[in-house]
Amino acid sequence: MSFERHDALATGTILHGHTVEKVMSEGGFGIVYLVSHLATGEKRVIKEYMPSFALRAGDSQNVGPRSISDQDTFEWGLKAFVEEAQLLMRMKHLYVVPVIEAFHKFGTAYLVMPYVNGMTLTDWLKQNGRPGQSDMDKIFIALLEALKYVHENDILHRDIKPDNILIKPDGQPVLIDFGSARQSAASKSQMLTQVLTHHFAAFEQYSSNGPFTPALDYYGLAATMYFSLTGRLPPQAPDRIHGDPYESLIGDTTLSSEYRPSMLATIDRCLCVFARDRLQSAFEIQRAMLGELPENVITVPPLTPEPIPESSPGSEANPEPGRQQEINKLSTNSYAGFWKRFMAAIIDAIVTTGISFAVGMGYGILVVLAGNEPYIDDGTASVLNLLINWTYFARMESSSSQATLGKMALGIKVTDLDGYRISFGRATGRYFGKIISMLVFCIGFLMVAFTKKKQGLHDMMAGCLVVNK
Numbered sequence: 001m002s003f004e005r006h007d008a009l010a011t012g013t014i015l016h017g018h019t020v021e022k023v024m025s026e027g028g029f030g031i032v033y034l035v036s037h038l039a040t041g042e043k044r045v046i047k048e049y050m051p052s053f054a055l056r057a058g059d060s061q062n063v064g065p066r067s068i069s070d071q072d073t074f075e076w077g078l079k080a081f082v083e084e085a086q087l088l089m090r091m092k093h094l095y096v097v098p099v100i101e102a103f104h105k106f107g108t109a110y111l112v113m114p115y116v117n118g119m120t121l122t123d124w125l126k127q128n129g130r131p132g133q134s135d136m137d138k139i140f141i142a143l144l145e146a147l148k149y150v151h152e153n154d155i156l157h158r159d160i161k162p163d164n165i166l167i168k169p170d171g172q173p174v175l176i177d178f179g180s181a182r183q184s185a186a187s188k189s190q191m192l193t194q195v196l197t198h199h200f201a202a203f204e205q206y207s208s209n210g211p212f213t214p215a216l217d218y219y220g221l222a223a224t225m226y227f228s229l230t231g232r233l234p235p236q237a238p239d240r241i242h243g244d245p246y247e248s249l250i251g252d253t254t255l256s257s258e259y260r261p262s263m264l265a266t267i268d269r270c271l272c273v274f275a276r277d278r279l280q281s282a283f284e285i286q287r288a289m290l291g292e293l294p295e296n297v298i299t300v301p302p303l304t305p306e307p308i309p310e311s312s313p314g315s316e317a318n319p320e321p322g323r324q325q326e327i328n329k330l331s332t333n334s335y336a337g338f339w340k341r342f343m344a345a346i347i348d349a350i351v352t353t354g355i356s357f358a359v360g361m362g363y364g365i366l367v368v369l370a371g372n373e374p375y376i377d378d379g380t381a382s383v384l385n386l387l388i389n390w391t392y393f394a395r396m397e398s399s400s401s402q403a404t405l406g407k408m409a410l411g412i413k414v415t416d417l418d419g420y421r422i423s424f425g426r427a428t429g430r431y432f433g434k435i436i437s438m439l440v441f442c443i444g445f446l447m448v449a450f451t452k453k454k455q456g457l458h459d460m461m462a463g464c465l466v467v468n469k
């Protein structure tokens with residue numbers, strides 16, 4: 001992701017025993033510097049944790065979140081960056097860029113790598129044109145070796161694409177830029193679609209729920225192979241759910257006369273939209289590419305998702321959980337209806353009344369213990385009530401369950417318009433929007449019964465949906 005930010009460290013800055021020579025790249029998550037090691041003069045590369053929502057303050061070199069509301073996400077991402085760097089420091093593989101060390105400075109974190117002499121696969125393709133079969137084998141069989149190794153160490157790369165593969169002068173590939181920390185930080189801040197690379201990201205990467213398995217890296221690798229052979233980007237995964245525009249490689253007569261058909265079929269198979277339809281191990285993919293597996297093992301299964309059931313009482317049964325849930329994440333046809341939401345609201349009213357009662361009792365006991373009359377004036381009671389209701393709704397609807405107890409009981413949850421979890425701030429907006437929904441005979445609530453997406457006025461104001469789980 002290319003990104004102009006103008007707040008990188010200046011050339012000549014001394015950074016943990018290195019001198020900054022120049023900025024190599026400014027991504028949405030980090031700045032990459034070419035540096036030289038002060039003691040040995042060796043060329044190295046340092047990556048700085050610098051997400052798009054962070055900045056280097058004024059003249060100081062210190063990095064921090066752009067606003068207070070980004071503080072938590074900044075720190076969460078920083079922790080994930082360092083943890084990932086520590087994992088990568090243990091990786092030693094010919095085709096994986098090593099991480100020499102990681103350190104904290106200027107309020108952020110850095111990882112140090114050796115400089116790999118080479119060019120990105122993107123540049124290699126521009127310079128050399130379409131790779132031949134032997135180049136394809138040399139590059140991608142080697143990258144599958146790298147994936148075997150990282151997956152065995154419980155790491156997913158998550159951002160395999162031509163820009164993240166370096167090709168050395170001898171033609172050997174090196175995998176760089178592991179994106180797990182970036183993606184987990186993004187899922188925390190509901191920014192998933194801003195960090196993943198469209199066309200190379202697997203369908204499941206568009207959701208914070210996964211499933212996150214090695215098969216998502218096989219998708220990225222197959223998309224990279226597809227691009228290398230055709231010069232075209234494969235269609236974006238979410239666009240493939242209905243009326244898949246993907247053009248199979250095995251059906252391309254020009255390619256199949258030049259390349260091993262088993263390799264073309266393997267690419268098609270690993271580009272299946274649903275993780276479970278892809279091949280499931282790097283070894284299997286290598287064998288399939290080389291024509292060592294029977295043809296029927298590689299054949300692409302048909303993409304025939306079941307129709308999404310219309311929401312109606314009693315139609316919640318999910319005939320095939322894996323595939324159906326994957327479809328549901330981006331297809332929000334299953335909106336929760338008025339009566340279901342009404343029942344959930346009654347349960348929540350009982351729960352919040354219970355909490356208010358318990359808090360009132362507790363307050364009363366404290367007052368009596370302090371030797372006063374057990375009396376709460378109306379004003380205090382109303383403020384307490386409001387605080388209890390607001391925290392209950394906003395916290396629960398922005399939590400991982402995305403639902404209050406009432407909604408959980410009815411099997412429904414709150415999402416944003418793309419089907420993702422909402423933030424605490426948005427849940428707060430939705431909660432206070434209910435005051436407006438309540439005006440004029442609760443018309444804002446009744447709108448749930450007759451709007452297309454079954455949204456109340458407060459849902460519309462906060463950009464939310466209430467859907468069946």
Ligand SMILES: Nc1ncnc2c1ncn2[C@@H]1O[C@H](COP(=O)(O)OP(=O)(O)OP(=O)(O)O)[C@@H](O)[C@H]1O
Binds near residue numbers: 027030045115
């Ligand atoms: N170890 C390295 N040796 C040589 N060049 C490197 C090395 N690491 C990165 N580069 C160069 O810097 C570019 C950017 O690096 P990288 O892909 O790690 O970060 P990014 O994509 O800018 O960051 P982000 O994590 O924000 O997406 C690479 O495309 C490559 O040209």
Ligand SMILES: [Mg+2]
Binds near residue numbers: 001027163164
């Ligand atoms: Mg990159």
